[in-house]
Amino acid sequence: MKKILLLFLCLCIYFLSSGRACAISLPGGLTIENEVTIGGMASGNIVIINNDAEPVTVNIYQTDYMFYADGRSDFGKPGSTPRSNASWITYSPNQITVPPKGSASVAYQITVPNDQSLRGTYWSVIVVEPIPKAALEPPSAKKDKVAIGVQAVFRHAVQMITHIGDTGERALRFASKRLESRDGKVFLVLDVENTGERWLVPALYVDLADQSGRSLGRFEGGKLRIFPGCSVRYFVDLGALKPGGYNALVIADCGEEKLFGARYTLEVK
Numbered sequence: 001m002k003k004i005l006l007l008f009l010c011l012c013i014y015f016l017s018s019g020r021a022c023a024i025s026l027p028g029g030l031t032i033e034n035e036v037t038i039g040g041m042a043s044g045n046i047v048i049i050n051n052d053a054e055p056v057t058v059n060i061y062q063t064d065y066m067f068y069a070d071g072r073s074d075f076g077k078p079g080s081t082p083r084s085n086a087s088w089i090t091y092s093p094n095q096i097t098v099p100p101k102g103s104a105s106v107a108y109q110i111t112v113p114n115d116q117s118l119r120g121t122y123w124s125v126i127v128v129e130p131i132p133k134a135a136l137e138p139p140s141a142k143k144d145k146v147a148i149g150v151q152a153v154f155r156h157a158v159q160m161i162t163h164i165g166d167t168g169e170r171a172l173r174f175a176s177k178r179l180e181s182r183d184g185k186v187f188l189v190l191d192v193e194n195t196g197e198r199w200l201v202p203a204l205y206v207d208l209a210d211q212s213g214r215s216l217g218r219f220e221g222g223k224l225r226i227f228p229g230c231s232v233r234y235f236v237d238l239g240a241l242k243p244g245g246y247n248a249l250v251i252a253d254c255g256e257e258k259l260f261g262a263r264y265t266l267e268v269k
Helices: none
Strands: 005-007 013-016 031-036 041-050 056-063 089-092 095-098 103-111 120-130 146-148 153-164 172-182 185-194 203-210 215-223 231-237 244-253 259-268
Touching: 031 041, 031 103, 041 056, 041 095, 041 120, 056 089, 089 120, 095 103, 103 120, 103 153, 172 244, 172 259, 185 203, 185 215, 185 244, 203 231, 215 231
Parallel strands: 005 146, 013 153, 031 153
Antiparallel strands: 041 103, 056 095, 056 120, 089 103, 120 153, 172 185, 185 231, 203 215, 203 244, 244 259
């Protein structure tokens, strides 16, 4: 007898940048940041809202997290990265059912080891993952048939960030640059790496001048967070530029009077 394969959906797994999709939401956001001294503690709750008219069962678990300018994101095993704080964090429960149109909380506690060598920023992720209803009720297969149910899984990754006081070297590296042209505009594409010990959130801008030194204005590149060892890519819209040479002063303003800069000569063709 032939076996009929019933394929319901393509498997799609997403780490959401917003807590508003699917049945649940996290009103506290996807970033929990604490400044703690060596040997100190911090605690709190991750509140989960069920927007559905039916109960939602949720798994809670940890991963590490790294990201890079080329678009890669690595959600590794807890404790696998040099600055993971996953082992400092305890949380409960590991699974919870959130009532219809109701809420539930996951309690966490961060205990920083009494290790005087700790400096800067440490982080990991607590993942909140609803279990699809169909996964709790697997599809039944009739005689001589195979039924496979494949569900879309939406995960909410909460970044658990611990700063050791105000410690840690702040350092950035402008790793690469290039020009891109599209839609009649020129973009300066900059890859920036955090080579220090503490996370930074640089607001990047470019002061542009022509070869005679005449200022053409300041061009904003936005603000991105960068953990130590991670990197990001900025796209700075320089507008419509004529072919020729230009001088660019790039500034990454990390606040608290911490500025990083680079000078480039650009050639627009």
